[in-house]
Amino acid sequence: MRSITCTVLIALALLLAHVQEGRAxxxxxxxxxxxxTVMRLADKQGGVPPQVFAGADKALLEKELHGQICPAMFLTFLVKTPDDMVLVDSGNGEERQGRTHAxxxxxxxxxxxxxxxxxxxMHGDHVLGLFSGKQAAFPSAEIYVEASEFRxxxxxxxxxxxxxxxxANFDNAERLAQIYKGRIRLFTAGDKLFPWLASVALPGHTEGHTGFLVERAGRRLLLAGDFLHCLAxxxxxxxxxxxxxxDQELAKRTRLQTLRQAAGDGTVVLGGHFANPGAVRFTERGAGFAYEFVQPDAR
Ligand SMILES: [Zn+2]
Known part of the structure; x- marks a missing residue:
């Protein structure tokens, strides 16, 4: 009996180790x-509660979510090129237990x-990681932000x-302007920022909400921010x-247009809050879109 208990305990321990490893x-x-190389970093677990949706009736939410919170995450993206180390969004920072720095x-x-x-x-969950108290958490970085968003x-x-x-976003903007003074690079949505990356106007969630399209060797990866919060x-x-x-109406038009375009040209979309495993390819289905997760590449 004792040895059976022991075997079960060892099996459980291994299972737990495996689960923890899987999480890591x-x-x-x-x-x-x-x-x-785009590395998607899980800044923090999250979720979208049903009461947050606007323009959805109860029956629709029940059908898609079965009374559950929509699975979602807070994400940041480290982009490595032969010449640069670029971060897209900075997460919740130490103030809200973001894990990007770790x-x-x-x-x-x-x-x-x-x-x-x-x-x-410039919502808090995307900029707070820039700060370490009153200091810049990234002492050598230039901050690229869309001009109308910054204004x-x-x-x-x-x-x-x-x-x-x-x-609080207005307070954060003031901190950003002070702490990163002289290092803020304003651009206009649609500008090509680097040979391998173009900005894409995705307005509606905020005034100058912007996506970033990485296009290289025939592959298109769209880092799409908050154009869509809950895949389900x-x-x-x-x-x-x-x-x-x-602007909910503008956000809807942007979402529809972005989904249609991504479905049309096979762009892999990585949202700022997509649930695991995160990268998605869309296809048109009826008045909406179906999606399948795209497997990550080996590290
Ligand atoms: Zn967000």
């Missing part, structure tokens, strides 16, 4: 496009090795145009918005 592996997923250390990437940080938009959040007169509860609901029903969208 899931926190960094790799996607390659030629000589560009994952970078785990990957052997010191904070001062990150040369550029591209922001999809919106750095002008408190716009507070009445933002969804309720967004006041908003792929099949792109007309469903979330209350965090600044």
């Amino acid at each position: 592996d899931d926190s960094v997923l790799v996607y390659r496009a030629g000589d560009v 994952l970078l250390r785990q990957l052997g990437v010191p904070a001062d090795a990150v040369t550029k940080i591209l922001l999809t938009h 919106f959040w750095t002008d408190r007169k716009n507070m009445s145009r933002a969804p309720s509860g967004m006041g 609901v908003q792929a099949a029903h792109p007309e469903v918005a979330v209350i965090w969208d600044s």
